[in-house]
Amino acid sequence: MHEPAAVPPWRRILAAALDAALVSAVAVFPILVAARALPHVAGRLQALFPACAAFVALLGFTYAALGHGLMGATIGKRLLGLRVTGPDGAAPGMARSAVRAAVAVAGTAALGVGVVVGLCTRGGRSLHDRAAGTSVVRVP
Numbered sequence: 135m136h137e138p139a140a141v142p143p144w145r146r147i148l149a150a151a152l153d154a155a156l157v158s159a160v161a162v163f164p165i166l167v168a169a170r171a172l173p174h175v176a177g178r179l180q181a182l183f184p185a186c187a188a189f190v191a192l193l194g195f196t197y198a199a200l201g202h203g204l205m206g207a208t209i210g211k212r213l214l215g216l217r218v219t220g221p222d223g224a225a226p227g228m229a230r231s232a233v234r235a236a237v238a239v240a241g242t243a244a245l246g247v248g249v250v251v252g253l254c255t256r257g258g259r260s261l262h263d264r265a266a267g268t269s270v271v272r273v274p
Contacts, residue, residue: 140256140257141216141271141272143252145216145272146214148210148214149208149210149214150249152209153194153197153209153211156197156209157190157197160193161189165182165186165189168182168186191243194238194239194242198238199231199234199235199236200231202218202225202234202235202268203225203227203228203231205225206225206226215273216272217271217273218263218269218271219269219270220267220268221267226267230266230268231266231268233266234263237261237262237266238260238262241262247261248261
């Protein structure tokens, strides 16, 4: 696969931060409702943490897979003038986007190891891009 010109890391980081803020804003209300529904006992928030983490991971996966698969970009990427492409330069499609999103969520859970790969390689492709055969490019 032809390596496209690397997108400046700050653009990808800012797009990811915008997307994370959006996912967090959507997740906060259901999490607060769940927290209030639990009995007021010691350790209730610690008991809720694994379910909240799984909920946010599922929400992030769904947001990224649908955004990239249907539109070629999430809201954060669109605002920063970026899009995700498959090997042919077109939008990656749902299957490739789902693989990309799953590896991105796993990489985030592993303390951002997938993003570090992108920051430390010449082409700037993150682990999830390499796994899915995608690239992030600037919109002309």
